[in-house]
Amino acid sequence: MNAHTLALVLAGAVCHALWNIVAKRAAGGTLFVxxxxxxxxxxxxxVALVAWQLHPQAFDRWMWLAVLASALVHVIYLLVLQKGYRAGDFAVVYPMARGTGPLLAVLGAVVLLGELPSALGWLGVALVLAGVFMTAGGATGAAGGDAQRRRRGVLWGALTGVCIAGYTVIDGWAVKSLGMAPVLFYATGLAFRTVLLAPWAMHQRGALRGQWRQHRAAIVLVGVLSPLAYCLVLFAVQSAPLSYVAPVREMSMLIGTLVGARLLKESLKPSQVLGAALMLLGVAGLALA
Incomplete structure (x- = not known):
């Protein structure tokens, strides 16, 4: 991986961590999403319009089904993530979500598709599990209300990971099996997500205006940084193997844990840092397996 590609991937990781930190600070709900x-x-x-002009693609019914399914799971993922950020600490929810998502995606491939990971893949699974237990151990080791908050963070982070695994499997099916162009698939899914939540949002126009006035800067930042993080990784994949890009991208896990805890003034236990590091190594192993 050359320096230019590495810079793209690291920039994408920073963008991903930052938009999650901003979303946590806003602590918004469905209207924010x-x-x-x-x-x-x-x-x-x-970006999608340029991609379509360069490589036009007509969607068949299976492609539209994949887009709709991905959009639905993404909506659930975003709502669960926002609930997690309101219920628990960022330094617990974020690494739990980022670590358990790839783990569950691999386990789903084993159970549903009959795929068998290599020895390195199983080592990655073990490291992610160890990281999860370290993070959960930090939650149970706290006292009083802090312990309850950390346990909620572990729970909602894990549920977010389930959603990540779900849309990862769907997106992989769409891009690899159906041959959908990644940028077109992503942009169409974004539009579907907005349409799915639009009726509910329109029934709360007063609250919607209040949400915009209160969190305008956060809404714009998250709205721009989220697709930017995705596009940076797409550009990086064009010049480097995915097996190299994916583990570097997961640096967002450590960046988010360390920087997020500091910016949000959360207490950060050594076990949480170690847990995030183990999950990072495990995800790297899964990507390289």
Whole structure:
């Protein structure tokens, strides 16, 4: 991987960590998700239009089904993630979500598709599990209300990981099996997510305006940084193998844990840092397996 590609991947990891930190600080709900989704659609649309002009692609019914399924799971993922950020600490929820997602995706491939990981893949699974237990151990080792908050963070982080695994499997099916162009698939999914939540948002226009006034800067930042993080990785994959890009991208896990805890003034136990590092190594092993 050359220096230019490495810079793209690291920039994508930073963008991913930053938008999650901003979303945690905003502590918004469904309306926040819908509003930053609208910004994301506006930001991604020009890129998707250029991609379609360069490589036009007609969607068949299976492609539309994949887009709709991915959009639905992404909506659930974003709502669960926001609930997790309101219920637990960022330094617990974020690494739990980022670590358990790839782990569950691999286990789902084993159970549903009959795929068998290599020895390195199984080592990655073991390291992610160890990291999860380290993070959960930090939660149970706390006292009083802090312990309860950390346990909620572990639970919601794990549920977020389930959603990540779900859309990872769907997205992989769409891009690899159906041959959908990644940028077009992503942008269309963004539009579908916004449409799915639109009726609910329109029934709360007063609250919607209040949410915009209160969190305008956060909405714009998350709405721009989220698709930007994805596009940076796509550009990197064009010049380097995915097996190299994926583990470097997971640096967002450590960046988010360390920087997020500091910016949000959360207590950070050594076990949480070690747990995030183990999950990072495990995800790298899964990517290289």
């Amino acid at each position: 819908w509003l930053f989704g609208c910004v994301s659609v506006a930001a991604a649309a020009p």
